[in-house]
């Protein structure tokens with residue numbers, strides 16, 4: 418969807434974070450359904466990124482390569498380390514070899530359940546760049562921070578910490594996702610104005626960290642209970658360039674509906 422004032426480099430992006438759902442056979446079925454539901458003009462208008470569990474990535478790669486699908490894919494996390502004795506971890510190099518082009522970093526579920534602090538998030542951002550993966554850097558406030566009115570500062574502080582030591586050349590390809598923790602998986606979607614307030618503040622902080630032109634080209638997504646029925650109004654906001662979708666990305670028709678909304682609506686003619 419062409420949004421007034423948005424830089425052309427901010428092509429809308431819809432990313433489906435499957436979280437810990439779907440085995441590799443279920444993954445194949447979902448990718449086929451999404452691919453069937455979207456047509457070439459949609460892909461001209463929106464970038465569609467799938468973020469399966471690690472165990473599904475090879476299957477997704479085979480399908481995307483074999484059927485020449487215009488879908489991109491990536492990982493939900495990566496190790497901050499390049500290789501070695503880190504049991505259970507997956508390196509950026511392994512993901513790049515599987516054709517991944519994106520990696521989520523700093524999702525609130527990693528911060529909460531795996532105790533990932535800003536330093537770890539920053540190391541993972543750098544690990545992603547080291548392997549030519551685009552980090553989708555997640556920031557977002559818990560409910561008590563929102564209720565105290567400190568949500569903007571909380572998110573921009575997380576942004577700065579995540580980008581410590583990241584230079585302009587790398588930051589130019591960054592994707593940021595604003596996900597208020599209270600809106601994730603709860604059905605409590607932020608209002609379009611809530612999303613715009615924080616996404617605009619994120620862009621303003623990026624302009625301070627780097628420069629206004631670079632900030633104007635960076636995609637800032639909203640995430641939290643996005644569905645096909647609310648996607649268009651959220652993405653109509655000036656500083657919201659797409660969505661990081663959780664639950665609704667597990668339903669092929671629903672996820673395709675979100676992508677179509679981001680592409681400007683159903684095809685005509």
Ligand SMILES: O=C[C@H](O)COP(=O)(O)O
Pocket residue numbers: 434524596600601602603604640641642643661662663664665
């Ligand atoms: O990564 C995705 C977000 O956590 C949003 O999840 P949700 O769409 O289920 O609320």
